[in-house]
Amino acid sequence: MFLKIKHFVIFITIYFFVSCADSLQIPNKIEAKKISVDLQIEGSDSIKTFITPYxxxxxxxxxxxxxxxxxxxVKDDGQLNTSxxxxxxxxVLEQANPIFESRKGKSIDFVVLNHGxxxxxxxxxxxxxRTAYQVMPFENYIVVVEMDGNAVRDLLTFLAKSGRAHPISNMELVLDxxxxxxxxxxxxQPFDENKTYYVASNDYLIQxxxxxxFFKSRTSVTNTDYLVRxxxxxxxxxxxxxxxxxxNRFIQLN
Structure with a gap:
């Protein structure tokens, strides 16, 4: 009796796979059509009703x-720093520093972001x-990097030569x-090349x-899990x- 049941199961299994193979439809032609999504497409009343409260x-x-x-x-009202x-x-310094202090027991020394x-x-x-989304539409997080004096010197050189008013905070820089x-x-405090500094920026820039x-010459990275926006x-x-x-946080003398 057991052998008969076993043979029956095997038969049904084989029949099932053969049936699937016979019914498999293979297309012999594939076509594509471009549909423009614009104001000419009429909205669905039911969908409008559903999403309106949201x-x-x-x-x-x-x-x-x-x-x-x-x-x-605006970001074009100054040469080396802007409103x-x-x-x-x-x-960024004010909002991120308490987070960094609570996690590392240290304070952020300064902030560097990008003009663009x-x-x-x-x-x-x-x-x-909505204003915040317009100013910062990206999903960038605030991070704090630990940098030695040589890396910070490279950062300062970049700022001096960039020709753009990259946002900075907690620094006073003067060029001749x-x-x-x-x-x-x-x-x-005066810059000390023998000191380690904690610099706040965003995750895009530190990459x-x-x-x-210069951010790649970092010693460590602390994620704040805090979006700039x-x-x-x-x-x-x-x-x-x-x-x-x-x-006068960043100026050049004439």
Whole structure:
């Protein structure tokens, strides 16, 4: 009896695979058609009805006023530092330093970001979460890198030669007419090549983005798990009026 059942199972199994093979359809021609997604495509009323409450909720969150900016923050109003760059670098220092201190028991010495990473101005008037998405549309996280004096010297050389106002914070840099440093202050102290510094930036730049290869000479990396954009939003939330101007943190003498 057992052998009969076994033979029956084998027969059914073979029959099943043969049947599948016989019914397998192999296309002999494949065609493709390009469909443009534009305003000419009519929306589905049922889909519109379904997503409307979600859209309205998202717009409410994005457009709710969080703070007030007293004047336009732009990234072309200074030679080596700008109102927008100073605003962004300063808030990164303020928002990320408590996280770094809690994890490592140390403080961030200074901040370096990239000029091209600022994608929109912050216009005078009310600001909200949508403003933060416009300024920083990328999913970049704040990281803190440990760098020795030689690596920081390479960083300073890059800043002097780049010809762009890359955002910095907690530094005071002065160049002479020839582009050589006459003053380098970091965290209120003269630059010391024998010291280790903790530098806040973002995960894109520490991988060498925007030609910032000096970050690859790092000793360690601490991830804050904190998006730059979220830092902007949190900064908006705790401020009433925001101001930022071109100052003397990075200048060149005539």
């Amino acid at each position: 859209r309205e909720r998202i717009n409410t969150i994005l457009d709710s006023t969080l703070a007030y900016v007293s004047s336009d923050l 927008a760059g100073n605003f962004l670098a300063d808030l 990473g600022i994608r929109a101005i912050v216009s005078k008037g009310s600001v909200n979460a 007419e020839a582009g050589n440093y006459t003053k380098i202050m970091i965290n209120g 060498g983005g925007d030609e910032m290869g 979220n830092a902007i939003i949190d900064y908006f939330k705790k401020m009433d009026t925001i101001t930022s101007t071109v100052d």
